[in-house]
Amino acid sequence: MIRDRGSMKWTAMMLPEHLGLIKEWKQEQFYDKKRELTEWELEEIEQTIQRAFKMQKPITLTLWNNHNLHDETGLVTGTDTFKKELLLETDVAIKRIAFDKIKDAKMVDVDD
Secondary structure: OOOOOOHHHHHOOOOHHHHHHEEOOOOOHOOOOOOOOOOHHHHHHHHHHHHHHHHHHOOOEEEOOOOOEEEEEEEEEEEEEOOOOOEOOOOOEEEEEEEHHHEEEOOOOOOO
C-alpha cells in the first residue's frame, strides 16, 4: 500500500509568502459575494425602513460585514442622510449603520 502525504509533501518547497496567499485564497472561497442591489430592491428596503420608523416597530436588517452577512434587530430612531447612515437602537446600544451595508430589511412581527 502506498502512503502518499498529498499536498503536505509540496509545502516544504513553497515560500512562506506563497503559503500565506494560499491560506488567504482558501478563506475567500467561503466569503459571501456582495452584489449591487437593483433599484427595485433598494426601494423595497427603503419603504420597509420608513414603515418601521413611522410605526415604531422593530426591524431586522441583514448587513454586510467583513465579507459575511449578519442580522441586527432593533428600532429605527432616525437617519443621517449627510453621512448616509441609519440609527438603529438595539438592546445594547444605538448603532450607526451605513446605507451601503444593508442587504435586506424585514419588519419583526411582535405578538402582543
